[in-house]
Amino acid sequence: MSASAPDPAPGPASLETKPEGAGRRLAFRGSLDTGAAARLWPEAMRTARGARPLVLDLAGVTGLDTAGAVLLLRLEREAHQAEWRGLAGGPLQALLDRTRAALDRPGPPPQPTLPFLARVGQATLDQGKGMVVRIAFLGEAIVASLGAVRAPWRLRWSEILRHLDEAGLRAFGLTILLGFLIGLILAFQSSIPMKQFGAEIFIPNLVGISLLRELGPLMAAVILSGRTGSAYAAELGTMTVNEEIDALRIMGIDPIAWLVLPRLLAAMLVMPVLALLMNLAGLLGMSVVMGTLGFPLVAVVNQLQAWVHLGDLAGGLAKAAAFGLAIGLVGCRAGLAAGRGPRAVGDAATSAVVGGIVSIVLLDGIFAVLFFRLGW
Structure with missing residues (x-):
């Protein structure tokens, strides 16, 4: 004017x-x-x-x-x-x-301040709506997975291979390094109290069982959540902000089957491999410490054979596959639920990492109770 x-x-x-x-x-x-x-x-x-x-x-x-x-x-x-x-x-x-x-001219009236009980009710309703959205996304993923089982040729195998390379092969170096350091640290810290009782020979038992049952899958899941879960959220969040997801729906293409399923399958397949690499690297680091303590490699191998069983490895790899599925679901859901503002992609990536870590810790607790009840 x-x-x-x-x-x-x-x-x-x-x-x-x-x-x-x-x-x-x-x-x-x-x-x-x-x-x-x-x-x-x-x-x-x-x-x-x-x-x-x-x-x-x-x-x-x-x-x-x-x-x-x-x-x-x-x-x-x-x-x-x-x-x-x-x-x-x-x-x-x-x-x-x-x-x-x-x-x-008077401005807009101030927003009324709700009483405490009303604020609690509003927060409860918001959380309930968010839970309904998560359950709906899980249902859509299950339906799309069943459709892929009936018609596996519809899967985008090239996309699955690409995500296997990005989530698995490119994470091998970091996984091996972190696993070696974890085994090294566990062995050193365990040797301090065990040395007081002359029980250093039992360090392989402690480190081996801890790695195979708990720390190996858990640390590999943290790596996958930080690298791959955030990448899934950033990719899908960018597509959501650019309205590419809406364009797929307008063309009659299901984004869950087209974009989410390849990522879920890749994350679930790559997690046992990462956990196995973490276990092997950790055992190698523990063996180095045992060598510095004067124990030959054959003594370490004998202790592992006597105390670590195939069931420990199988249980850890099964947990790793479940962790990978949870991380993929959380990352993809965070990307598809991204907003439209300039901070939408960053918020989606942050939500994917935080949600992925929380989900794997909760799943680890559930598996611990389940294995205890089964006597495994």
Whole structure:
């Protein structure tokens, strides 16, 4: 919104300050547009404070927009007593009147503050709606999986191989390094109390069972959640923000079968391999520590053969496959549920990592109770 004075000579806006009786006179010249208002605002407000009266001389103003009008009205309010000159009821006066009416219009009413019980109820409803969405996504994934079982040729095997490479093969180095360090640390920390009782020979038993049953699958799942779960959420979140998911639905293509299933299958297949690598690297690190303690490799192998059974390895690999499925589900669901703002993709990736870690810890607790009840 802008208005022009009858004087056709435009020019850069300037401000001239002069004494006017007991007050001050602000004489504006040129086009008082947005840029000029921002440039002249500090000086004009500083002069207007405490000026009684304040004379606003607009005789030299050749143009005025809404930002300039807001500046003039703020000066009038700051001085508490202002006198206008150079308006003469023209278009400048009309723009000032419209701007004054807009500034005096009351804003939106404040949001009412709910009582504590109502806030608790609202939070409960929001959590319930979120749980319904998660259950619906799980149901869609199950239906799509059953459809893939009936027609496996419809799966995008090239996408499955690509995700196997990204989630598995490219994570081998990090998994081996972390597993070696975990085995090294466990063996060193275990040797301190066991040395007091002369029981260093039982370190392979402790480290082997801990790695195969718990730490191997759990640490591999943390790696998969941080690398792959966040990548799934970022990829699908970007597609959601760009409305590519909506375009697939409009074309009659199910995003769950087209995008989610290959990622779920890849995560579930790669997790046992990562857990196995973690176990082997951890046992290697433990063997290095045992060698420094004076125990030969054959003694370590004999202890492992005597105390670590195939059931320990099978239970850990089964847990790893379940962890991979949970991480894939959480990551894909976070990506498909991304919003439309600039922070949507980052929030989706964060939600995938946090949700994936929480889910694997909960699943690990469930497996622990189940294995205890089964005597495994």
